[in-house]
Amino acid sequence: MLELLEELFSYSFVVRAIIVGISVSLCASLLGLPLILQRYSMIGDGLSHVAFGTLAIALPLGFSPLKVSIPLVMLAAFLLLRIRESSKIRGDAAIAIISCSSLAVGVIVMSQTVGMNTDICNYMFGSILAIKQEEVYLCVAISAIILALFVFFYNKIFSVIFDINYAKASGTNIEFYNMLLALLTAAIIVIGMRIMGAMLISSLIIFPALTSMRILKKFKSVVICSAILSCICFLLGVVVSFAYNIPAGASIVAANLGAFLIFWLISSIIRR
Amino acid sequence: MKALLCKQISVKYESKLALEECSFEIDTGNFLGVFGKNGSGKSTLLKSIAGIIKPNSGTFDFYGIKKNEIGYMAQQTPVQKDFPASIYEVVISGTLCKHKRFFFYNKNDKKLADKNLELLGIEQLKHKSFQELSGGQKQRVLLARMLCTEAKLLLLDEPASGLDTAAAEQLLSTLKDINSQGVTIIMVSHDIQNAVNFCDKILHLGKAHFFGSREEYNARTA
Ligand SMILES: Nc1ncnc2c1ncn2[C@@H]1O[C@H](COP(=O)(O)OP(=O)(O)OP(=O)(O)O)[C@@H](O)[C@H]1O
Ligand SMILES: [Mg+2]
DSSP, X not given: OHHHHXXXXXSHHHHHHHHHHHHHHHHHHHHHHHHHHTXXXXXXXXXXXXXXXXXXXXXXXXXXXXXXXXHHHHHHHHHHHHHHXXXXXXXXXXXXXHHHHXXXXXXXXXXXXXXXXXXXXXHHXXXXXXXXXXXXHHHHHHHHHHHHHHHHHHHHHHXXXXXXXXXXXXXXXXXXXXHHHXXXXXXHHHHHHHHHOTXXXXXXXXXXXXXXXXXXXXXXXXXXXXXXXXXXXXXXXHXXXXXXXXXXXXXXXXXXXXXXXXXXXXXXXXXX | OEEEEEEEEEEEETTEEEEXXXXXXXXXXXXXXXXXXXXXXXXXXXXXXXXXXXOSEEEEEESSOXXXXXXXXXXXXXXXXXXXXXXXXXXXXXXXGGOSSOOOOOHXXXXXXXXXXXXXXXXXXXXXXXXXXXXXXXXXXXXXXXHHTOOSEEEEESXXXXXXXXXXXXXXXHHHXXXXXXXXXXXXXXXXXXXXXXXXXXXXXXSSOEEEEHHHHHHHHO
């Protein structure tokens, strides 16, 4: 076991992946709680499809995928919330429309250009080999910004999602907070896609908070527990993926699923 | 001094008229009671004063009351079944509207939260989960949160519903206390007999709305 870890950390790409992965997991788990509680879980899933679509366009054109995708996915998040507010189309329907269309556009562009190469495949299912040094800086910087904003607005976010009418009545700008959450989610999805892949990134957002909510009943303890849990599951997933040669994204999701089942089991024992 | 002028407010849900041409005027430190049958538009009026819904016509003019100086207590607060939140977290979040730039709780906020927890007799529930409380206990928690706003205008939609008799009486006297310190209160209630004595002004919603002082109201109904 120890040898395995030693070997693992001797590769610089693993170290890069762990730095990026920990910061992404942490931020994703923090954003997950408000998204779940506002019944916005689908936004993560929808935006990850959009992110894949934008990548499929950026890659053949030779643009840096992260720098193109982040603003585009943020734009999609912005549009999603706008559509939701206008309420002519139902929110979940809007997400389905936007995510499928951008996926389709991505697939069309891809089929006419590079085809299904390893680069594209890495973005779909994630890879810890692919991260470049330059991307590490970008990912860590974005994660730091997300973390700072979350801590700064933590109490406000609680009050808005706990009781939106009360927050409105006491003069809180609800749209600002919804938009903030959607934009931060968009950013974390794009940078998380490198490791987790477009198909699996939304699990990083949903799982830790959902798991913590099985047992814990205080907002603050759920936040702290999901942050810790997401980091542990990430590390566990990476080690397992390295040892058994499984794609990292999938083994991280499996670790999260395992944690969820354990918490669920404990909670049903406590209840009884 | 005038506090709130409400001019010919009408509210529609889709095409259904819920409140028609409601007008009144209250001064700072007034206690306005809003009465009327089920479905007469009381909650609708309160929500539009609070800015939760937009009236289709008419205007509100606030005098010396900023948007973040309004405390609101809904008739029903739908909170999700699995929402993780302790009583303390909920109550202290009431102090947030006083923060303009930094949204961290300070010593005063904590003191205020403890004081209001005690005032409503729920200090021993402090660390419990909101979802595990009974209806009346939840009501107390939300009242404590509202008192933490230290607002200049309180909007209360049947605050005593679900409270036991003792707690309801205690609540009314607390409100009277706050009111005598110059806080303007607008309260919806079904318990006209009890509530009427607290009010200086009365708004009765119905086919024809009545607005006037308590004496005028008593003279009208007598
Ligand atoms: N969300 C809504 N959508 C459509 N119609 C509504 C909605 N809320 C209220 N109404 C309608 O508006 C009218 C006024 O409702 P409101 O809730 O203001 O009554 P109320 O006076 O508070 O009644 P109660 O004494 O039962 O609390 C009612 O006829 C109701 O059917
Ligand atoms: Mg009502």
